Amino acid sequence: MSNDLFEEDTISVTERLAAEALIVDVDGYEGPLDLLLTLGRTQKVDLRQISILQLAKQYLIFVEEAKKLRLELAADYLVMAAWLAFLKSRLLLPPDPTDEGPSGEELAAHLAFQLERLQAMRDCAAKLMARDQLGRDFFARGLTTDVSRVRKVTYTATLLDLMQGYARIRTKDEFRPFVMDRDSVYTMEEALARMRGLMGFAGQWADLVSFLPEGWESDPVKRRSATAATFAASLELVKEGKLEIRQSELFSPIELRTRGGRDE
């Protein structure tokens, strides 16, 4: 690459013509690397020995020509042109010892690597497509129907599906705006009314559970609601000074008795 530094900044007429000819089908290029690769071929050398400086010049000429012809070049072609112009100056000027960036040679070497790699991939692609291919050169079994998987379809539904299906039909006309369902809700007012009636019988300590209304003990939802309401009502009655309430320890039964009841 160091030879490039001393090369004359001239390009032969034929090369110039070739570069101009390329301009006509700028659309035919798959990006700046592809263009560089094509330009590189005019050097007729192994890509490892390619003169990047010369290549950069060719590319810049190409871009200049394209501008003259008012061809719109995609931005990445122009970015590459700017970068190559920078590279060219790096390669031509003696290295600045204070500059910490990569040297022109390093940059040029990387570009050469990229070109070589792209060319290698092109060759690989060609080799790949030249291989014997399935359905063109070699073939799979033509008749595969006797491979059949016997597919037996059975249908299933559960009892739940059936019941939900039925429920869906039987209730579809019963749509109503959402309201809180109160079937399973036992209010504190109800509990309070009930407790007031029962209070007189609670002379001795009795479990809160025994005050739950009938029919609310088995269903867990109802039971929970009734227990909460009864407990709240009990507290209300304690506040009124009509009931006493106690719980011996955590989670043990809550017990109630009428105020002034006798200890056992």
Next chain:
Amino acid sequence: MSDARDVSQEESLFEAPPMGEQERMVEAVLFATADPITVSELEARMPHGCDAAEALVHLRKRYEGRGVHVVKIGDAWAMRTAADLGFLMQKETVEVRKLSRAAIETLAIIAYHQPVTRAEIEEIRGVSVSRGTVDQLLELEWIRFGRRKMTPGRPTTFVVTQDFLDHFGLENARDLPGLKELRSAGLLENRPPPGIGASGDVDDPDEMEAEEGQSELFED
């Protein structure tokens, strides 16, 4: 294609390939083609001067007792897997599919209201019942035709079968849970407005019939 044949005819100046090679060719063609192929079709593909019939004799012999046989079908030839190995091919996949919503609903109506006519089913579902749905249920043998109704037109009715009961683990169609049970089990998404629930169902003449047949279901 025709070009290729012309070329191969030109090449007939040379001798036909050796029989072993011809056998390979016949083998490859029989393998790759979907349809049985005649001797003349084989020869049309092979280089000029080939004797496909003889190659077939050799090939057939070569595959004797193998997992694949060379068989003659009419006046054409094909390769087929040996009949005794058919079981390897029949990978039976039983695909279990969920019954469609329409089918489930129709089935449910038949189960709860049997014997029920198609018109009654449609009235309850509020949409027409497709033939496919009923056919599917008949095919599954979950429903069957019941006795005709003594109403004008003498429409045929549907009832559920023993298979239905077996599948759903029911001893009797009357074991089906009633609406109230469904409701208390949380199976009903929409609950009836308070008040309507109890008497509403009964207003429905349809429901009357159900009540008649299945009054036990709705008891608490």
Next chain:
Amino acid sequence: MSDARDVSQEESLFEAPPMGEQERMVEAVLFATADPITVSELEARMPHGCDAAEALVHLRKRYEGRGVHVVKIGDAWAMRTAADLGFLMQKETVEVRKLSRAAIETLAIIAYHQPVTRAEIEEIRGVSVSRGTVDQLLELEWIRFGRRKMTPGRPTTFVVTQDFLDHFGLENARDLPGLKELRSAGLLENRPPPGIGASGDVDDPDEMEAEEGQSELFED
């Protein structure tokens, strides 16, 4: 796998069929299926205790030099006609959609550099990869998404598929033509441009993983 086989051998109350019979079975199944089939799939179809891998070795040998070959594709097996007899099959030739130059190059880059990210493909080609190109290769099922890279943004990678290997008659991605030469020439390295991450070659986890991925391919 080998564990499973050991267990099944212990469990088999009945003796497995003789190897000749197993070979016939493998032959029949491979013959009948167009898609490559793995050893475990074969064994799943065969009677208990069969050793499909061994049967395949015998079968492959038996078909050597025939018009039809037993070929290995990745970790699966299939029967394919010999490539030199393709000329007989013009009728069967499927007209493959012509791939664009971009698609062919992208495919080659994925095959040789896999697992490779879109950005890496673009870096190699020096141009952005259009969505259509990738879509076309995905649609052909020649490439698929590989695991994500452990780099910022966790970009997804592309790798080639079994269909790719099957289509191009490759037993393995290692068999790609010229792969070793490219590798020794350093042309499969993902070399960052100078000045960008001077130590990138070593520290870049991306690079590390790419090397790792490739090395798997080159193991023998």
